[in-house]
Amino acid sequence: MSFLEVKNVVKRFGANEVLRGLNLTVEEHQVVCLIGPSGCGKSTLLRCVNGLEEIQGGEIRLHGDRITGPGVDLNALRRDVGIVFQSFNLFPHMTVLQNITLAPTQVLRMPEAEAQEKALALLRRIGLEHKARAYPDQLSGGQQQRVAIVRALAMEPMLLLLDEITSALDPELVSEVLNLLRELAQEGMTMILATHEMGFAREVASKVCFMYEGVVHEEGPPEQIFSQPQHERTQQFLASIIEAGRL
Amino acid sequence: MREPSSNRKEVRRRNPTLPRDGFGFALAALTLAILLLLATAWVMWQVKQVMSANQFRALWADFVLVLVVLLPLGLLFPAGRSLGQAGAARRALQSENLIAARVHGAEALTWAWFTLGYAGALLLFLLFVLFFIANNVAVGRTFFQLELIANSFGLILKAFWVNVVIFLFAGVFSLVWGLVVAVAKLLPGKPAQPIRFIATFYTDAFLSLPSIIVIYLIGFGLPLTGIGFFRNLPLEALAVLALTLTYGAYMAEVYRAGLESIHPSQWAAARSLGLSYSQTLRFVVIPQAVRRIIPPLLNNFIGMQKDTALVNVVGVIDAFNQARIIASNDFNLSAVTTVAILFILITIPQTRLVDRLVERDRARFRQG
Numbered sequence: 366m367s368f369l370e371v372k373n374v375v376k377r378f379g380a381n382e383v384l385r386g387l388n389l390t391v392e393e394h395q396v397v398c399l400i401g402p403s404g405c406g407k408s409t410l411l412r413c414v415n416g417l418e419e420i421q422g423g424e425i426r427l428h429g430d431r432i433t434g435p436g437v438d439l440n441a442l443r444r445d446v447g448i449v450f451q452s453f454n455l456f457p458h459m460t461v462l463q464n465i466t467l468a469p470t471q472v473l474r475m476p477e478a479e480a481q482e483k484a485l486a487l488l489r490r491i492g493l494e495h496k497a498r499a500y501p502d503q504l505s506g507g508q509q510q511r512v513a514i515v516r517a518l519a520m521e522p523m524l525l526l527l528d529e530i531t532s533a534l535d536p537e538l539v540s541e542v543l544n545l546l547r548e549l550a551q552e553g554m555t556m557i558l559a560t561h562e563m564g565f566a567r568e569v570a571s572k573v574c575f576m577y578e579g580v581v582h583e584e585g586p587p588e589q590i591f592s593q594p595q596h597e598r599t600q601q602f603l604a605s606i607i608e609a610g611r612l
Numbered sequence: 613m614r615e616p617s618s619n620r621k622e623v624r625r626r627n628p629t630l631p632r633d634g635f636g637f638a639l640a641a642l643t644l645a646i647l648l649l650l651a652t653a654w655v656m657w658q659v660k661q662v663m664s665a666n667q668f669r670a671l672w673a674d675f676v677l678v679l680v681v682l683l684p685l686g687l688l689f690p691a692g693r694s695l696g697q698a699g700a701a702r703r704a705l706q707s708e709n710l711i712a713a714r715v716h717g718a719e720a721l722t723w724a725w726f727t728l729g730y731a732g733a734l735l736l737f738l739l740f741v742l743f744f745i746a747n748n749v750a751v752g753r754t755f756f757q758l759e760l761i762a763n764s765f766g767l768i769l770k771a772f773w774v775n776v777v778i779f780l781f782a783g784v785f786s787l788v789w790g791l792v793v794a795v796a797k798l799l800p801g802k803p804a805q806p807i808r809f810i811a812t813f814y815t816d817a818f819l820s821l822p823s824i825i826v827i828y829l830i831g832f833g834l835p836l837t838g839i840g841f842f843r844n845l846p847l848e849a850l851a852v853l854a855l856t857l858t859y860g861a862y863m864a865e866v867y868r869a870g871l872e873s874i875h876p877s878q879w880a881a882a883r884s885l886g887l888s889y890s891q892t893l894r895f896v897v898i899p900q901a902v903r904r905i906i907p908p909l910l911n912n913f914i915g916m917q918k919d920t921a922l923v924n925v926v927g928v929i930d931a932f933n934q935a936r937i938i939a940s941n942d943f944n945l946s947a948v949t950t951v952a953i954l955f956i957l958i959t960i961p962q963t964r965l966v967d968r969l970v971e972r973d974r975a976r977f978r979q980g
């Protein structure tokens with residue numbers, strides 16, 4: 366039994382079948398990178414794992430426990446599975462500190478003081494303690510994204526989902542976010558990340574999954590996927606990435 | 613011999629357009645200023661004649677008249693500046709100093725527009741004065757008899773209190789009721805479908821009904837049903853009920869638009885952190901929506917305030933009804949003018965407040 370098991374998952378938006386019987390397993394402490402052309406369903410898959418989208422077929426299990434279908438306590442699931450979005454989605458009317466403490470105090474019923482202490486420790490870790498009382502629009506994109514990651518970490522999730530979290534950033538701000546991810550990977554955080562940062566995927570991934578037309582088309586360790594891709598589609602995709610100078 | 617220029621790039625140069633000196637415009641502005649000076653003197657002369665015809669003689673009034681006659685002299689200043697700049701522009705053009713010509717020409721235009729703007733306002737004022745004194749001050753007598761306004765003021769102010777009470781109650785009730793309806797319309801899931809349907813039907817119906825009809829139906833109709841509860845209610849309470857039902861629908865639409873204006877990604881972020889539907893509404897969506905909906909809510913509130921004058925159709929003695937009674941005794945509408953003034957006095961501060969809130973929100977948006 367794997368840590369996360371995605372079995373034959375089907376997801377449709379109306380007539381548009383986005384996930385077509387997708388299978389994926391993730392072990393604890395693994396970092397799994399999802400790559401693939403735009404629109405192949407990476408975001409959709411992550412949103413399904415977090416229960417933000419209902420699925421129309423198959424099932425998803427976390428620690429052996431079914432987390433899709435009727436009767437699932439989505440709010441409980443989301444305490445264990447955190448997600449960080451491409452567009453940060455910080456709450457603009459709250460300070461950085463309030464953004465981080467909201468869920469621990471309201472969902473985990475953690476006392477305010479304790480939540481703040483933890484939040485400050487997390488902020489110290491990413492070097493943003495001095496921004497605790499700032500509002501999101503006073504932060505740079507890279508700072509906002511790191512706060513968003515820390516906001517998810519404050520819930521102490523078992524699994525962290527990251528959806529193209531560097532895609533909206535100016536190039537010089539990407540590295541500060543990737544450094545944080547690298548640290549998390551070294552600490553053994555289980556993560557699934559949809560990404561276009563092939564170099565980074567190659568460096569930290571335990572497994573790379575190439576998604577195409579709603580299924581995992583090819584998967585394997587990064588050296589294999591990036592150096593000797595077996596399938597034609599994977600080769601084409603990587604060729605276009607190389608052509609764009611991104612690998 | 614061949615043309616040597618065939619493979620040489622031609623240097624393209626645009627002929628600069630000659631700036632206009634604005635002389636004609638400046639002259640027109642000056643002419644207008646002088647004409648208005650004459651027109652003002654003539655209108656004030658008419659006023660003076662009407663005053664003497666009515667045996668009205670007062671030093672202060674003459675003083676005011678003279679002041680008004682002198683007022684348009686102020687127009688000569690911008691008009692003169694305009695002409696001066698236009699002259700400078702013309703001279704600069706003659707000495708082929710294009711840049712100076714442009715600068716002076718633009719100045720000339722600005723001052724000419726300045727003259728026109730104030731001249732327009734003065735013209736409107738003069739027309740109003742003529743209208744006011746026409747037919748031996750008929751307009752003034754009908755609407756603005758200071759004596760009648762003063763005499764009726766006490767009674768009307770007392771009746772206006774009825775309007776105030778009605779709109780305060782109906783205002784608070786419709787704010788609460790509107791939120792209830794809006795949340796009902798936004799309830800998620802299949803089981804809530806009938807509730808959503810009823811809430812939608814209710815808002816559709818009351819948005820299309822003129823408030824005067826709702827007031828009429830409820831104010832006259834409910835007591836007629838003979839149901840004890842309604843028969844014993846004072847008319848004012850029925851008016852509050854009618855206005856609450858009508859404006860509750862408007863308020864609900866404002867709330868709904870506000871809640872829906874919060875981007876779905878905010879919902880996703882909050883729900884993904886484990887917050888429930890109602891926690892998300894309470895901590896994330898409503899606080900962001902409130903800033904945006906306060907101005908339109910206030911606008912509805914102002915609209916409702918004005919509609920309190922409609923309750924006279926069911927016989928509530930509000931300010932307007934009281935004024936009509938007085939007006940028909942006096943054969944004069946000045947009492948109704950009093951009501952109009954009261955409504956204006958209480959509404960203007962609120963309108964300004966709405967403007968300020970909107971401006972504040974915009975400033976924040978620009979900054980963000």
Ligand SMILES: Nc1ncnc2c1ncn2[C@@H]1O[C@H](COP(=O)(O)OP(=O)(O)O)[C@@H](O)[C@H]1O
Nearest residue numbers: 378381383401402403404405406407408409410
């Ligand atoms: N909420 C939605 N409603 C309808 N279609 C959607 C929605 N979200 C995604 N899709 C569709 O699903 C497909 C996959 O989208 P997505 O998962 O965002 O791809 P990726 O993240 O790999 O670029 C796209 O064709 C997109 O149009």
Ligand SMILES: [Mg+2]
Nearest residue numbers: 407408409529
């Ligand atoms: Mg995506």
